[in-house]
Amino acid sequence: MKRLIGLFAAMATAALTLTCTVSDLFSEYDGQSFLSTTSLQSDNWELMPDYSFETGTTAEDYMDYSLESATGGPNGGPVYRLEIKNLLQNGDFEDTSASPAYSPWFIYDEVTPEIVASPAASVIDVITGTNEISNRTVFFSTDTGYRAAIKLKDSFVNPETYISDQNYVFNFSYRTASIIKMFFEPDWSESSGGFLDTYGFQSSGGAGGSQEDTSLSNNNIFAPIDPELAEARGPNVFGAQNTSYPTLGDTWTFATDKSQSGYFDNFRIVRDTAGDFDLRLRLKLDLDHRQDLELIPGYYRFSVYVKDETITSLNTFNSDRVELSITGYDTSNQISTEDSQVFYKDETLHDLYSQSGEGYTGDWSSSWIQLVLASDKLIQLPNISQDPVMELTISPSNPGTSDAGWNRLTAGSVLISEPVLEYSSTPWD
Structure with a gap:
């Protein structure tokens, strides 16, 4: 029936x-x-x-x-x-045992070139109070030649989840009085002293289109700086490259060719669906x-x-x-x-x-x-x-x-x- x-x-x-x-x-x-x-x-x-x-x-x-x-x-x-x-370790910067406190980020001097072992608190620091976003917040201020970066595979909670030829989506909350520029650098090497095959993203304005540090943007809209290098990728998306080389690694970077400063928190990376x-x-x-x-x-x-x-x-x-x-x-x-x-x-x-x-x-x-x-x-x-x-x-x-x-x-x-x-x-x- x-x-x-x-x-x-x-x-x-x-x-x-x-x-x-x-x-x-x-x-x-x-x-x-x-x-x-x-x-x-x-x-x-x-x-x-x-x-x-x-x-x-x-x-x-x-x-x-x-x-x-x-x-x-x-x-x-x-x-x-x-x-x-969140595939990125310590993306909320709330892990008080992390050393340094802003780990897995580091400051890189591309002129020397070298990773700066002990950057001053005026360059990068974890702050609370004024301009904080969600409790512990990272402040960074980099001059020309310096950049705040993470080596992606090494910074994942499980490194095996960073897989070559897969796409990943990023989001974060930020306060800044200027346009945010970020660069994805495939196969970055500490000793290279410069960029390799790089493509970047740029926010549509300051924090939520405002020029005030106190304005907060949780809703990232980042257009590719160079659409040809970005290969028609959607905003907020980058693609994993050759992660098998022991001396090379894909790197995500704030600030490159000019000074840049701001506050960011709750940095999240997830693997895109397919x-x-x-x-x-x-x-x-x-x-x-x-x-x-x-x-x-x-x-x-x-x-x-x-x-x-x-x-x-x-x-x-x-x-x-x-x-x-x-x-x-x-x-x-x-x-x-x-x-x-x-x-x-x-x-x-x-x-x-x-x-x-x-x-x-x-x-x-x-x-x-x-x-x-x-x-x-x-x-x-x-x-x-x-x-x-x-x-x-x-x-x-x-x-x-x-x-x-x-x-x-x-x-x-x-x-x-x-x-x-x-x-x-x-x-x-």
Whole structure:
């Protein structure tokens, strides 16, 4: 009987000329969820399950999915922590054991050339108080010939996550009275005394377009200084080069051909998404995921509760956006329908970056907010019970293409609880 309902549902949703007796047929689905309140704990949610990780790395190097509370959800369900990790060590500069305090950054004198072992506090320092951004903040002021830099592979939490021929996305908060210039230098050598194959990025103005040190920009928009050298890369994106050479290393640099100063904090680097490397938590469902209620062709609504965690760990940041998606598969296990939506914690971010005009549900800083993806796309499911026919994903950023590409991905964590998946024979209102 269940398979017959599924077949009839496929015909009914395609025709869209049915009477109220069809609604009666689907009445058993009203108010029902295909996921239990404990789904995050009882179902097989996985981090990037289809990706073949490089030697020395696992999904846990890039993301975290861990139980926070067994009963702390809004309706007593389990609460899980979901995070895209910052690959750069001490990106928040809160590690008081780091030596020097601004590690992994260093000051380089390109005239000598050499790394400056003990630069003066007037050149680079960790400060608090005036102009601080998030507690401990790095101040730097470099003259011509000096630059603040990090050697990327050496500065990653797990060096094996810095992989040749992969792209990485950077974000940071800054205060400065001038335009910020940054340079990515592939295969940089300390003894070279100059640039090799370099391309750079430049902010569109001072801090958020202001000329005041006290103005703060969290929303980096960096255009390539030389589009030809940047090879049409999107802003905020650089590509790993030849990391196999022991004496060379890709380097990320502030200040080059002129003096530059400012305050920066919360420097985050994440590996860009590509193919099965998608930085998402994923659940695959077959037709009989819920034994007493079969998945059938139609329209689906996927929701989850989210809330900020109280940050207690170093190098951890609250997410300012969350992405939900639903994917349906056909009989050849190919994507037939895919829908996603990015939700923003802050209305200002929503107004800046939302392409659809949707996605602002409310601030989840201190209380549970239910994010709801009510898909208006018809999902046609194959009548094969043993294979996955649908996938649900949650990401604590926006790795998909539904947001503005120039500011779409960053490290961050969020608490999630009590996902719900509901069916309708007609599009959701």
